Amino acid sequence: MDERALHRLIGTIIDPERLADDCAVIPCGDLLAVASTDMLHETTDFPAGMTDWQVGWMAVAVTLSDIASMGATPGEVLLAVGLDRPERLFDIMEGARDCCAAFGAEIVGGDLDAHRELTIVSTGLGTVAPEHLVRRRGVRPNDVIAVTGPLGEAQAALAGYDRHRKELLEPQPRVAEGEVLGRAGVSAMMDISDGLALSLHDLLAVNDRGFAVETARLPLPAGVPEDEARELALYGGGDFELLFSAPPAIFPIPGVEAHIIGKVIPERVVLADGKPLERRGYLHEWSG
Ligand SMILES: Nc1ncnc2c1ncn2[C@@H]1O[C@H](COP(=O)(O)OP(=O)(O)OP(=O)(O)O)[C@@H](O)[C@H]1O
Ligand SMILES: Cc1ncc(C[n+]2csc(CCOP(=O)(O)O)c2C)c(N)n1
Ligand SMILES: [Mg+2]
Ligand SMILES: [Mg+2]
Ligand SMILES: [Mg+2]
Structure with missing residues:
Protein backbone atom coordinates (compact mmCIF):
# COMPACT_ATOMS: atom_id res chain seq x y z
CA MET A 1 0.00 0.00 0.00
CA ASP A 2 1.44 3.43 -0.92
CA GLU A 3 0.25 7.00 -0.40
CA ARG A 4 -1.38 7.25 -3.85
CA ALA A 5 -3.57 4.22 -3.06
CA LEU A 6 -4.59 5.89 0.20
CA HIS A 7 -5.47 9.05 -1.76
CA ARG A 8 -8.05 7.03 -3.67
CA LEU A 9 -9.51 5.96 -0.33
CA ILE A 10 -9.74 9.61 0.79
CA GLY A 11 -11.52 10.29 -2.49
CA THR A 12 -14.37 8.09 -1.30
CA ILE A 13 -14.79 10.28 1.82
CA ILE A 14 -14.28 13.79 0.41
CA ASP A 15 -14.88 15.13 -3.10
CA PRO A 16 -12.05 13.53 -5.16
CA GLU A 17 -11.77 16.80 -7.13
CA ARG A 18 -10.24 18.16 -3.93
CA LEU A 19 -7.29 15.79 -4.37
CA ALA A 20 -6.56 16.79 -7.94
CA ASP A 21 -4.10 19.63 -7.21
CA ASP A 22 -1.06 20.57 -5.14
CA CYS A 23 -3.18 22.97 -3.07
CA ALA A 24 -6.77 23.37 -1.98
CA VAL A 25 -8.48 26.24 -3.84
CA ILE A 26 -10.84 28.42 -1.78
CA PRO A 27 -12.94 31.42 -2.94
CA CYS A 28 -11.68 34.65 -1.35
CA GLY A 29 -13.49 37.76 -2.57
CA ASP A 30 -12.28 38.65 -6.08
CA LEU A 31 -9.24 36.41 -5.61
CA LEU A 32 -8.73 32.72 -4.94
CA ALA A 33 -6.91 31.53 -1.84
CA VAL A 34 -4.75 28.41 -2.15
CA ALA A 35 -3.71 26.29 0.84
CA SER A 36 -1.19 23.49 1.23
CA THR A 37 -0.10 21.46 4.24
CA ASP A 38 2.87 19.07 4.34
CA MET A 39 4.23 16.83 7.07
CA LEU A 40 7.95 16.11 7.30
CA HIS A 41 9.73 13.62 9.58
CA GLU A 42 13.29 13.27 10.74
CA THR A 43 13.83 9.72 9.42
CA THR A 44 12.25 10.11 5.98
CA ASP A 45 12.80 13.78 5.14
CA PHE A 46 15.72 15.22 7.11
CA PRO A 47 18.95 13.57 5.93
CA ALA A 48 21.79 13.01 8.40
CA GLY A 49 24.00 16.05 8.76
CA MET A 50 21.22 18.55 8.14
CA THR A 51 21.26 21.52 10.51
CA ASP A 52 18.16 22.56 12.43
CA TRP A 53 18.11 25.83 10.46
CA GLN A 54 17.95 23.74 7.26
CA VAL A 55 15.15 21.61 8.78
CA GLY A 56 13.08 24.77 9.27
CA TRP A 57 13.99 26.04 5.80
CA MET A 58 12.99 22.78 4.10
CA ALA A 59 9.69 22.51 6.00
CA VAL A 60 8.62 25.89 4.64
CA ALA A 61 10.15 25.42 1.17
CA VAL A 62 8.08 22.29 0.41
CA THR A 63 4.86 24.15 1.16
CA LEU A 64 5.80 27.32 -0.77
CA SER A 65 6.61 25.05 -3.72
CA ASP A 66 3.02 23.72 -3.75
CA ILE A 67 1.70 27.31 -3.66
CA ALA A 68 4.04 28.27 -6.53
CA SER A 69 2.76 25.33 -8.57
CA MET A 70 -0.72 26.89 -8.67
CA GLY A 71 0.62 30.19 -10.07
CA ALA A 72 -0.15 31.79 -6.69
CA THR A 73 1.71 34.26 -4.46
CA PRO A 74 2.52 32.92 -0.98
CA GLY A 75 1.31 34.95 2.00
CA GLU A 76 1.10 33.23 5.37
CA VAL A 77 2.65 30.11 6.87
CA LEU A 78 1.70 28.23 10.06
CA LEU A 79 4.27 25.84 11.48
CA ALA A 80 3.39 22.97 13.81
CA VAL A 81 6.50 21.50 15.41
CA GLY A 82 6.55 18.14 17.21
CA LEU A 83 9.86 18.46 19.02
CA ASP A 84 12.06 15.61 20.23
CA ARG A 85 14.34 18.09 22.04
CA PRO A 86 13.33 21.67 23.00
CA GLU A 87 16.77 23.13 22.24
CA ARG A 88 16.17 22.50 18.52
CA LEU A 89 13.26 24.91 18.28
CA PHE A 90 15.06 28.24 17.92
CA ASP A 91 17.17 27.27 14.91
CA ILE A 92 14.23 25.51 13.26
CA MET A 93 12.09 28.65 13.61
CA GLU A 94 14.90 30.84 12.27
CA GLY A 95 15.28 28.62 9.20
CA ALA A 96 11.54 28.68 8.64
CA ARG A 97 11.41 32.47 9.03
CA ASP A 98 14.33 32.99 6.65
CA CYS A 99 12.73 30.80 3.97
CA CYS A 100 9.47 32.74 4.35
CA ALA A 101 11.34 36.05 4.08
CA ALA A 102 13.21 34.91 0.96
CA PHE A 103 9.93 34.25 -0.84
CA GLY A 104 7.71 37.03 0.48
CA ALA A 105 5.80 35.00 3.09
CA GLU A 106 5.41 35.35 6.86
CA ILE A 107 4.98 32.92 9.75
CA VAL A 108 1.74 33.90 11.45
CA GLY A 109 1.09 30.95 13.73
CA GLY A 110 1.58 27.28 14.42
CA ASP A 111 1.64 24.75 17.21
CA LEU A 112 4.12 23.03 19.54
CA ASP A 113 4.17 19.55 20.97
CA ALA A 114 6.60 16.98 22.32
CA HIS A 115 7.17 14.11 19.91
CA ARG A 116 9.55 11.15 19.86
CA GLU A 117 10.56 11.81 16.24
CA LEU A 118 10.97 15.40 15.09
CA THR A 119 7.88 16.04 12.96
CA ILE A 120 6.96 19.33 11.30
CA VAL A 121 3.72 20.25 9.61
CA SER A 122 3.96 23.36 7.50
CA THR A 123 0.77 24.96 6.23
CA GLY A 124 0.90 27.72 3.64
CA LEU A 125 -1.66 30.12 2.26
CA GLY A 126 -1.42 32.08 -0.96
CA THR A 127 -3.58 34.08 -3.31
CA VAL A 128 -4.03 34.27 -7.06
CA ALA A 129 -6.35 36.01 -9.49
CA PRO A 130 -8.80 33.40 -10.89
CA GLU A 131 -7.55 33.93 -14.47
CA HIS A 132 -3.96 33.13 -13.41
CA LEU A 133 -4.67 29.98 -11.39
CA VAL A 134 -3.02 26.89 -12.89
N1 LIG B 1 -5.32 13.33 4.31
C1 LIG B 1 -5.79 14.14 3.36
N2 LIG B 1 -7.04 14.62 3.41
C2 LIG B 1 -7.52 15.44 2.47
N3 LIG B 1 -6.81 15.86 1.40
C3 LIG B 1 -5.56 15.42 1.27
C4 LIG B 1 -4.98 14.52 2.24
N4 LIG B 1 -3.71 14.26 1.84
C5 LIG B 1 -3.52 14.95 0.71
N5 LIG B 1 -4.62 15.65 0.36
C6 LIG B 1 -4.77 16.52 -0.82
O1 LIG B 1 -4.37 15.81 -1.98
C7 LIG B 1 -3.69 16.66 -2.90
C8 LIG B 1 -2.34 16.08 -3.24
O2 LIG B 1 -1.58 15.94 -2.06
P1 LIG B 1 -0.09 15.42 -2.08
O3 LIG B 1 0.42 15.46 -0.69
O4 LIG B 1 -0.01 14.16 -2.86
O5 LIG B 1 0.60 16.50 -2.98
P2 LIG B 1 1.88 17.34 -2.71
O6 LIG B 1 1.82 18.02 -1.37
O7 LIG B 1 2.04 18.16 -3.90
O8 LIG B 1 2.98 16.22 -2.65
P3 LIG B 1 4.12 16.03 -1.52
O9 LIG B 1 3.38 15.61 -0.27
O10 LIG B 1 4.98 14.97 -2.09
O11 LIG B 1 4.76 17.36 -1.39
C9 LIG B 1 -3.61 18.02 -2.23
O12 LIG B 1 -4.63 18.82 -2.75
C10 LIG B 1 -3.87 17.71 -0.77
O13 LIG B 1 -4.51 18.80 -0.10
C1 LIG C 1 16.03 10.85 3.34
C2 LIG C 1 15.53 11.84 2.35
N1 LIG C 1 15.09 11.45 1.15
C3 LIG C 1 14.65 12.36 0.25
C4 LIG C 1 14.67 13.70 0.55
C5 LIG C 1 14.24 14.74 -0.40
N2 LIG C 1 12.90 15.18 -0.07
C6 LIG C 1 12.61 16.20 0.75
S1 LIG C 1 10.93 16.45 0.89
C7 LIG C 1 10.64 15.20 -0.22
C8 LIG C 1 9.31 14.79 -0.76
C9 LIG C 1 8.16 15.52 -0.29
O1 LIG C 1 7.85 15.01 0.95
P1 LIG C 1 6.47 14.33 1.22
O2 LIG C 1 6.12 13.44 0.04
O3 LIG C 1 6.73 13.58 2.50
O4 LIG C 1 5.53 15.49 1.42
C10 LIG C 1 11.80 14.62 -0.63
C11 LIG C 1 11.86 13.50 -1.59
C12 LIG C 1 15.13 14.05 1.81
N3 LIG C 1 15.14 15.35 2.19
N4 LIG C 1 15.55 13.14 2.69
MG1 LIG D 1 3.21 19.30 -4.86
MG1 LIG E 1 3.62 19.11 -0.91
MG1 LIG F 1 1.63 16.72 0.40
Whole structure:
Protein backbone atom coordinates (compact mmCIF):
# COMPACT_ATOMS: atom_id res chain seq x y z
CA MET A 1 0.00 0.00 0.00
CA ASP A 2 1.44 3.43 -0.92
CA GLU A 3 0.25 7.00 -0.40
CA ARG A 4 -1.38 7.25 -3.85
CA ALA A 5 -3.57 4.22 -3.06
CA LEU A 6 -4.59 5.89 0.20
CA HIS A 7 -5.47 9.05 -1.76
CA ARG A 8 -8.05 7.03 -3.67
CA LEU A 9 -9.51 5.96 -0.33
CA ILE A 10 -9.74 9.61 0.79
CA GLY A 11 -11.52 10.29 -2.49
CA THR A 12 -14.37 8.09 -1.30
CA ILE A 13 -14.79 10.28 1.82
CA ILE A 14 -14.28 13.79 0.41
CA ASP A 15 -14.88 15.13 -3.10
CA PRO A 16 -12.05 13.53 -5.16
CA GLU A 17 -11.77 16.80 -7.13
CA ARG A 18 -10.24 18.16 -3.93
CA LEU A 19 -7.29 15.79 -4.37
CA ALA A 20 -6.56 16.79 -7.94
CA ASP A 21 -4.10 19.63 -7.21
CA ASP A 22 -1.06 20.57 -5.14
CA CYS A 23 -3.18 22.97 -3.07
CA ALA A 24 -6.77 23.37 -1.98
CA VAL A 25 -8.48 26.24 -3.84
CA ILE A 26 -10.84 28.42 -1.78
CA PRO A 27 -12.94 31.42 -2.94
CA CYS A 28 -11.68 34.65 -1.35
CA GLY A 29 -13.49 37.76 -2.57
CA ASP A 30 -12.28 38.65 -6.08
CA LEU A 31 -9.24 36.41 -5.61
CA LEU A 32 -8.73 32.72 -4.94
CA ALA A 33 -6.91 31.53 -1.84
CA VAL A 34 -4.75 28.41 -2.15
CA ALA A 35 -3.71 26.29 0.84
CA SER A 36 -1.19 23.49 1.23
CA THR A 37 -0.10 21.46 4.24
CA ASP A 38 2.87 19.07 4.34
CA MET A 39 4.23 16.83 7.07
CA LEU A 40 7.95 16.11 7.30
CA HIS A 41 9.73 13.62 9.58
CA GLU A 42 13.29 13.27 10.74
CA THR A 43 13.83 9.72 9.42
CA THR A 44 12.25 10.11 5.98
CA ASP A 45 12.80 13.78 5.14
CA PHE A 46 15.72 15.22 7.11
CA PRO A 47 18.95 13.57 5.93
CA ALA A 48 21.79 13.01 8.40
CA GLY A 49 24.00 16.05 8.76
CA MET A 50 21.22 18.55 8.14
CA THR A 51 21.26 21.52 10.51
CA ASP A 52 18.16 22.56 12.43
CA TRP A 53 18.11 25.83 10.46
CA GLN A 54 17.95 23.74 7.26
CA VAL A 55 15.15 21.61 8.78
CA GLY A 56 13.08 24.77 9.27
CA TRP A 57 13.99 26.04 5.80
CA MET A 58 12.99 22.78 4.10
CA ALA A 59 9.69 22.51 6.00
CA VAL A 60 8.62 25.89 4.64
CA ALA A 61 10.15 25.42 1.17
CA VAL A 62 8.08 22.29 0.41
CA THR A 63 4.86 24.15 1.16
CA LEU A 64 5.80 27.32 -0.77
CA SER A 65 6.61 25.05 -3.72
CA ASP A 66 3.02 23.72 -3.75
CA ILE A 67 1.70 27.31 -3.66
CA ALA A 68 4.04 28.27 -6.53
CA SER A 69 2.76 25.33 -8.57
CA MET A 70 -0.72 26.89 -8.67
CA GLY A 71 0.62 30.19 -10.07
CA ALA A 72 -0.15 31.79 -6.69
CA THR A 73 1.71 34.26 -4.46
CA PRO A 74 2.52 32.92 -0.98
CA GLY A 75 1.31 34.95 2.00
CA GLU A 76 1.10 33.23 5.37
CA VAL A 77 2.65 30.11 6.87
CA LEU A 78 1.70 28.23 10.06
CA LEU A 79 4.27 25.84 11.48
CA ALA A 80 3.39 22.97 13.81
CA VAL A 81 6.50 21.50 15.41
CA GLY A 82 6.55 18.14 17.21
CA LEU A 83 9.86 18.46 19.02
CA ASP A 84 12.06 15.61 20.23
CA ARG A 85 14.34 18.09 22.04
CA PRO A 86 13.33 21.67 23.00
CA GLU A 87 16.77 23.13 22.24
CA ARG A 88 16.17 22.50 18.52
CA LEU A 89 13.26 24.91 18.28
CA PHE A 90 15.06 28.24 17.92
CA ASP A 91 17.17 27.27 14.91
CA ILE A 92 14.23 25.51 13.26
CA MET A 93 12.09 28.65 13.61
CA GLU A 94 14.90 30.84 12.27
CA GLY A 95 15.28 28.62 9.20
CA ALA A 96 11.54 28.68 8.64
CA ARG A 97 11.41 32.47 9.03
CA ASP A 98 14.33 32.99 6.65
CA CYS A 99 12.73 30.80 3.97
CA CYS A 100 9.47 32.74 4.35
CA ALA A 101 11.34 36.05 4.08
CA ALA A 102 13.21 34.91 0.96
CA PHE A 103 9.93 34.25 -0.84
CA GLY A 104 7.71 37.03 0.48
CA ALA A 105 5.80 35.00 3.09
CA GLU A 106 5.41 35.35 6.86
CA ILE A 107 4.98 32.92 9.75
CA VAL A 108 1.74 33.90 11.45
CA GLY A 109 1.09 30.95 13.73
CA GLY A 110 1.58 27.28 14.42
CA ASP A 111 1.64 24.75 17.21
CA LEU A 112 4.12 23.03 19.54
CA ASP A 113 4.17 19.55 20.97
CA ALA A 114 6.60 16.98 22.32
CA HIS A 115 7.17 14.11 19.91
CA ARG A 116 9.55 11.15 19.86
CA GLU A 117 10.56 11.81 16.24
CA LEU A 118 10.97 15.40 15.09
CA THR A 119 7.88 16.04 12.96
CA ILE A 120 6.96 19.33 11.30
CA VAL A 121 3.72 20.25 9.61
CA SER A 122 3.96 23.36 7.50
CA THR A 123 0.77 24.96 6.23
CA GLY A 124 0.90 27.72 3.64
CA LEU A 125 -1.66 30.12 2.26
CA GLY A 126 -1.42 32.08 -0.96
CA THR A 127 -3.58 34.08 -3.31
CA VAL A 128 -4.03 34.27 -7.06
CA ALA A 129 -6.35 36.01 -9.49
CA PRO A 130 -8.80 33.40 -10.89
CA GLU A 131 -7.55 33.93 -14.47
CA HIS A 132 -3.96 33.13 -13.41
CA LEU A 133 -4.67 29.98 -11.39
CA VAL A 134 -3.02 26.89 -12.89
CA ARG A 135 -4.20 23.40 -12.03
CA ARG A 136 -2.83 19.91 -12.69
CA ARG A 137 -5.73 19.35 -15.08
CA GLY A 138 -5.67 21.37 -18.29
CA VAL A 139 -3.12 19.92 -20.74
CA ARG A 140 -4.08 20.59 -24.35
CA PRO A 141 -3.45 18.55 -27.51
CA ASN A 142 -0.54 20.49 -29.02
CA ASP A 143 1.23 21.41 -25.78
CA VAL A 144 4.82 20.66 -24.94
CA ILE A 145 5.91 19.76 -21.40
CA ALA A 146 8.70 21.57 -19.60
CA VAL A 147 10.52 21.87 -16.27
CA THR A 148 12.11 24.87 -14.57
CA GLY A 149 15.53 23.40 -13.76
CA PRO A 150 17.76 20.38 -13.24
CA LEU A 151 16.14 17.20 -11.91
CA GLY A 152 17.73 14.58 -9.66
CA GLU A 153 20.08 16.88 -7.77
CA ALA A 154 18.63 16.13 -4.32
CA GLN A 155 18.77 12.39 -4.97
CA ALA A 156 22.31 12.79 -6.36
CA ALA A 157 23.34 14.30 -3.03
CA LEU A 158 21.75 11.36 -1.18
CA ALA A 159 23.78 9.07 -3.49
CA GLY A 160 26.97 10.77 -2.30
CA TYR A 161 27.50 13.56 -4.85
CA ASP A 162 28.31 16.20 -2.26
CA ARG A 163 28.34 19.08 -4.75
CA HIS A 164 24.53 18.82 -4.71
CA ARG A 165 24.10 18.90 -0.91
CA LYS A 166 22.88 22.49 -0.91
CA GLU A 167 20.11 21.66 -3.40
CA LEU A 168 19.10 18.71 -1.17
CA LEU A 169 19.22 20.55 2.14
CA GLU A 170 18.07 24.03 1.12
CA PRO A 171 15.58 23.54 -1.72
CA GLN A 172 14.55 26.72 -3.52
CA PRO A 173 10.83 26.77 -4.29
CA ARG A 174 10.18 28.29 -7.73
CA VAL A 175 7.90 31.02 -6.41
CA ALA A 176 8.70 33.83 -8.85
CA GLU A 177 8.68 31.34 -11.74
CA GLY A 178 5.26 29.98 -10.71
CA GLU A 179 3.75 33.46 -10.73
CA VAL A 180 5.25 34.26 -14.14
CA LEU A 181 4.08 30.93 -15.59
CA GLY A 182 0.54 31.52 -14.30
CA ARG A 183 0.42 34.90 -15.99
CA ALA A 184 2.04 33.53 -19.16
CA GLY A 185 -0.91 31.16 -19.60
CA VAL A 186 0.57 27.70 -19.09
CA SER A 187 -2.14 25.06 -19.29
CA ALA A 188 -1.31 22.73 -16.36
CA MET A 189 1.32 22.67 -13.62
CA MET A 190 2.54 20.86 -10.50
CA ASP A 191 5.76 20.71 -8.50
CA ILE A 192 8.03 17.68 -8.76
CA SER A 193 8.41 16.78 -5.08
CA ASP A 194 8.51 13.02 -5.63
CA GLY A 195 10.38 12.72 -8.94
CA LEU A 196 9.57 13.38 -12.60
CA ALA A 197 8.18 9.91 -13.43
CA LEU A 198 5.73 9.90 -10.53
CA SER A 199 4.72 13.51 -11.26
CA LEU A 200 4.00 12.71 -14.92
CA HIS A 201 1.81 9.81 -13.75
CA ASP A 202 0.04 12.15 -11.31
CA LEU A 203 -0.64 14.58 -14.21
CA LEU A 204 -1.82 11.66 -16.35
CA ALA A 205 -4.33 10.67 -13.67
CA VAL A 206 -6.26 13.96 -14.00
CA ASN A 207 -5.85 14.63 -17.74
CA ASP A 208 -7.29 12.91 -20.78
CA ARG A 209 -4.00 12.87 -22.69
CA GLY A 210 -0.55 11.40 -22.14
CA PHE A 211 3.08 12.51 -22.29
CA ALA A 212 6.14 11.56 -24.31
CA VAL A 213 9.46 12.54 -22.75
CA GLU A 214 12.79 12.56 -24.57
CA THR A 215 15.39 11.65 -21.97
CA ALA A 216 18.14 13.38 -23.99
CA ARG A 217 16.37 16.67 -23.24
CA LEU A 218 16.25 16.26 -19.44
CA PRO A 219 18.34 18.83 -17.54
CA LEU A 220 20.62 16.50 -15.54
CA PRO A 221 22.54 16.97 -12.29
CA ALA A 222 26.09 18.13 -13.02
CA GLY A 223 29.07 15.93 -12.20
CA VAL A 224 27.19 12.61 -12.34
CA PRO A 225 27.82 9.92 -15.03
CA GLU A 226 25.10 10.27 -17.66
CA ASP A 227 23.25 6.96 -17.18
CA GLU A 228 23.07 7.45 -13.42
CA ALA A 229 22.12 11.12 -13.85
CA ARG A 230 19.21 10.17 -16.12
CA GLU A 231 18.00 7.60 -13.57
CA LEU A 232 18.18 10.23 -10.80
CA ALA A 233 16.39 12.81 -12.95
CA LEU A 234 13.52 10.42 -13.72
CA TYR A 235 13.00 8.78 -10.33
CA GLY A 236 14.71 10.92 -7.64
CA GLY A 237 12.66 13.09 -5.27
CA GLY A 238 13.19 16.30 -3.38
CA ASP A 239 13.95 18.70 -6.24
CA PHE A 240 10.95 21.04 -6.19
CA GLU A 241 11.18 22.24 -9.77
CA LEU A 242 7.90 23.00 -11.55
CA LEU A 243 6.55 20.69 -14.27
CA PHE A 244 4.13 22.32 -16.71
CA SER A 245 2.45 22.02 -20.08
CA ALA A 246 2.11 24.95 -22.44
CA PRO A 247 1.65 25.80 -26.11
CA PRO A 248 5.07 25.92 -27.84
CA ALA A 249 4.47 29.54 -28.92
CA ILE A 250 4.87 30.91 -25.37
CA PHE A 251 8.60 30.01 -25.22
CA PRO A 252 10.97 31.57 -24.29
CA ILE A 253 9.29 32.85 -21.12
CA PRO A 254 11.14 35.92 -19.75
CA GLY A 255 12.42 35.29 -16.21
CA VAL A 256 11.93 31.52 -16.32
CA GLU A 257 14.59 28.92 -17.09
CA ALA A 258 12.32 26.53 -18.97
CA HIS A 259 13.55 23.23 -20.40
CA ILE A 260 11.20 21.57 -22.86
CA ILE A 261 11.44 17.82 -22.18
CA GLY A 262 8.68 16.38 -24.34
CA LYS A 263 5.15 16.76 -25.59
CA VAL A 264 1.52 15.91 -24.96
CA ILE A 265 0.27 12.87 -26.93
CA PRO A 266 -3.28 11.60 -27.60
CA GLU A 267 -2.74 8.21 -25.88
CA ARG A 268 -3.21 8.18 -22.11
CA VAL A 269 0.27 6.84 -21.29
CA VAL A 270 3.62 8.19 -20.10
CA LEU A 271 6.44 7.35 -22.52
CA ALA A 272 10.18 7.95 -22.22
CA ASP A 273 11.99 7.57 -25.55
CA GLY A 274 8.93 5.76 -26.89
CA LYS A 275 8.70 3.17 -24.09
CA PRO A 276 6.30 3.18 -21.10
CA LEU A 277 7.84 5.05 -18.16
CA GLU A 278 7.62 3.22 -14.83
CA ARG A 279 5.46 4.83 -12.17
CA ARG A 280 8.24 4.92 -9.61
CA GLY A 281 9.75 7.58 -7.36
CA TYR A 282 9.82 8.89 -3.82
CA LEU A 283 6.71 7.24 -2.36
CA HIS A 284 5.79 6.67 1.27
CA GLU A 285 4.83 3.00 1.61
CA TRP A 286 3.26 0.83 4.29
CA SER A 287 4.16 -2.85 4.52
CA GLY A 288 1.46 -5.50 4.59
N1 LIG B 1 -5.32 13.33 4.31
C1 LIG B 1 -5.79 14.14 3.36
N2 LIG B 1 -7.04 14.62 3.41
C2 LIG B 1 -7.52 15.44 2.47
N3 LIG B 1 -6.81 15.86 1.40
C3 LIG B 1 -5.56 15.42 1.27
C4 LIG B 1 -4.98 14.52 2.24
N4 LIG B 1 -3.71 14.26 1.84
C5 LIG B 1 -3.52 14.95 0.71
N5 LIG B 1 -4.62 15.65 0.36
C6 LIG B 1 -4.77 16.52 -0.82
O1 LIG B 1 -4.37 15.81 -1.98
C7 LIG B 1 -3.69 16.66 -2.90
C8 LIG B 1 -2.34 16.08 -3.24
O2 LIG B 1 -1.58 15.94 -2.06
P1 LIG B 1 -0.09 15.42 -2.08
O3 LIG B 1 0.42 15.46 -0.69
O4 LIG B 1 -0.01 14.16 -2.86
O5 LIG B 1 0.60 16.50 -2.98
P2 LIG B 1 1.88 17.34 -2.71
O6 LIG B 1 1.82 18.02 -1.37
O7 LIG B 1 2.04 18.16 -3.90
O8 LIG B 1 2.98 16.22 -2.65
P3 LIG B 1 4.12 16.03 -1.52
O9 LIG B 1 3.38 15.61 -0.27
O10 LIG B 1 4.98 14.97 -2.09
O11 LIG B 1 4.76 17.36 -1.39
C9 LIG B 1 -3.61 18.02 -2.23
O12 LIG B 1 -4.63 18.82 -2.75
C10 LIG B 1 -3.87 17.71 -0.77
O13 LIG B 1 -4.51 18.80 -0.10
C1 LIG C 1 16.03 10.85 3.34
C2 LIG C 1 15.53 11.84 2.35
N1 LIG C 1 15.09 11.45 1.15
C3 LIG C 1 14.65 12.36 0.25
C4 LIG C 1 14.67 13.70 0.55
C5 LIG C 1 14.24 14.74 -0.40
N2 LIG C 1 12.90 15.18 -0.07
C6 LIG C 1 12.61 16.20 0.75
S1 LIG C 1 10.93 16.45 0.89
C7 LIG C 1 10.64 15.20 -0.22
C8 LIG C 1 9.31 14.79 -0.76
C9 LIG C 1 8.16 15.52 -0.29
O1 LIG C 1 7.85 15.01 0.95
P1 LIG C 1 6.47 14.33 1.22
O2 LIG C 1 6.12 13.44 0.04
O3 LIG C 1 6.73 13.58 2.50
O4 LIG C 1 5.53 15.49 1.42
C10 LIG C 1 11.80 14.62 -0.63
C11 LIG C 1 11.86 13.50 -1.59
C12 LIG C 1 15.13 14.05 1.81
N3 LIG C 1 15.14 15.35 2.19
N4 LIG C 1 15.55 13.14 2.69
MG1 LIG D 1 3.21 19.30 -4.86
MG1 LIG E 1 3.62 19.11 -0.91
MG1 LIG F 1 1.63 16.72 0.40
